[in-house]
Amino acid sequence: MKFKNLSTQTFDSIIGLNDVKKQIKSALLLNRHIVLVGNPGMGKTTLVKDLATALEPQTLNDCPFHCTPTNPVCPSCLKKTAKTKNYKGSELFIRVQGSPDLTIEDLMGDIDPIKAMQFGPLSEEAFTPGKIFKANNGILFFDEINRCSQRLQNALLQVLQEGRVTIGNFDLDIPVHFIFIGTMNPDDTNTEPLSDVLLDRFDLIYVHYPDTSKEEMEIVKKYGKSLVNFEDKLFANMIQFIRNLRLNPNLERFPSVRASIGLYERSQAIASLNNHKKVKPLDIMEAMTSVLAHRLKLKPSLAYSTTPKEYLQSEFNQFCEGVGISLSSDEVP
Numbered sequence: 001m002k003f004k005n006l007s008t009q010t011f012d013s014i015i016g017l018n019d020v021k022k023q024i025k026s027a028l029l030l031n032r033h034i035v036l037v038g039n040p041g042m043g044k045t046t047l048v049k050d051l052a053t054a055l056e057p058q059t060l061n062d063c064p065f066h067c068t069p070t071n072p073v074c075p076s077c078l079k080k081t082a083k084t085k086n087y088k089g090s091e092l093f094i095r096v097q098g099s100p101d102l103t104i105e106d107l108m109g110d111i112d113p114i115k116a117m118q119f120g121p122l123s124e125e126a127f128t129p130g131k132i133f134k135a136n137n138g139i140l141f142f143d144e145i146n147r148c149s150q151r152l153q154n155a156l157l158q159v160l161q162e163g164r165v166t167i168g169n170f171d172l173d174i175p176v177h178f179i180f181i182g183t184m185n186p187d188d189t190n191t192e193p194l195s196d197v198l199l200d201r202f203d204l205i206y207v208h209y210p211d212t213s214k215e216e217m218e219i220v221k222k223y224g225k226s227l228v229n230f231e232d233k234l235f236a237n238m239i240q241f242i243r244n245l246r247l248n249p250n251l252e253r254f255p256s257v258r259a260s261i262g263l264y265e266r267s268q269a270i271a272s273l274n275n276h277k278k279v280k281p282l283d284i285m286e287a288m289t290s291v292l293a294h295r296l297k298l299k300p301s302l303a304y305s306t307t308p309k310e311y312l313q314s315e316f317n318q319f320c321e322g323v324g325i326s327l328s329s330d331e332v333p
């Protein structure tokens with residue numbers, strides 16, 4: 001796999017995170033497998049999708065295994081010479097969504113009942129290759145790898161170790177060659193922890209919150225919808241309030257950038273319904289519970305005495321007092 005001018009790629013879908021981008025580029029330069037680690041709503045998926053655009057086009061066989069023309073590996077290309085096809089980088093970027101329901105057959109392939117009747121149940125022809133083969137000579141993007149079953153993780157480990165997929169029932173043993181890019185959310189509780197041997201196959205790259213308020217404001221404006229005027233000063237304060245929550249020692253789960261976008265949009269929508277020409281602090285307050293309360297988690301010691309909703313409101317009141325924002329509602333709209 002080759003990338004177009006990796007050193008000069010800026011991966012602009014994500015603003016900032018230059019250190020993370022550099023780590024990714026350095027891993028991809030030598031085709032190393034990586035897993036991006038970070039909480040939801042940090043732009044991991046967007047970042048990986050951007051990588052697909054940097055993948056060079058390739059000429060490969062027009063078969064479901066994406067065989068290299070000079071060294072075909074699949075049963076059909078081994079039997080007769082296949083046509084070649086020019087694949088765009090994006091066609092060599094295969095996304096798999098990790099979930100407990102994802103089966104080994106989804107990933108590796110399965111029997112096609114109609115072909116099985118025609119060619120016999122254990123024939124090579126009856127085998128329909130799974131997504132892992134489409135990633136051959138490209139990128140296998142595995143979103144939320146740690147949400148997959150232990151069984152599937154073990155099957156994947158075998159592929160990464162041996163560089164080939166072995167399917168016993170079909171007597172198939174086919175080499176595959178791809179770059180693995182995974183993501184995982186370290187705080188997800190519905191997960192199967194990755195085994196040490198599987199982790200040993202990857203480099204881990206930690207995706208963090210935007211470095212500065214300014215960057216976060218830029219991201220929110222780029223991805224958030226606009227409805228009514230949101231003055232920069234109040235907007236900057238809203239972002240700062242969310243960034244402060246991320247440092248709050250009373251919390252153990254924090255609002256993401258997606259939460260900032262949500263609050264930006266919903267505050268404007270509330271302002272519009274309140275017939276305000278521009279967003280007011282009380283509009284933010286009104287939108288806040290629905291956008292933020294479920295996205296943060298209070299430390300157990302605090303969770304006994306207050307709810308996320310009450311806690312947020314009191315934090316916002318204190319924040320407004322501190323920066324001199326008035327929450328009174330008797331101003332002219």
Ligand SMILES: [Zn+2]
Pocket residue numbers: 061063064065066067072073074075076077078082
């Ligand atoms: Zn082939």
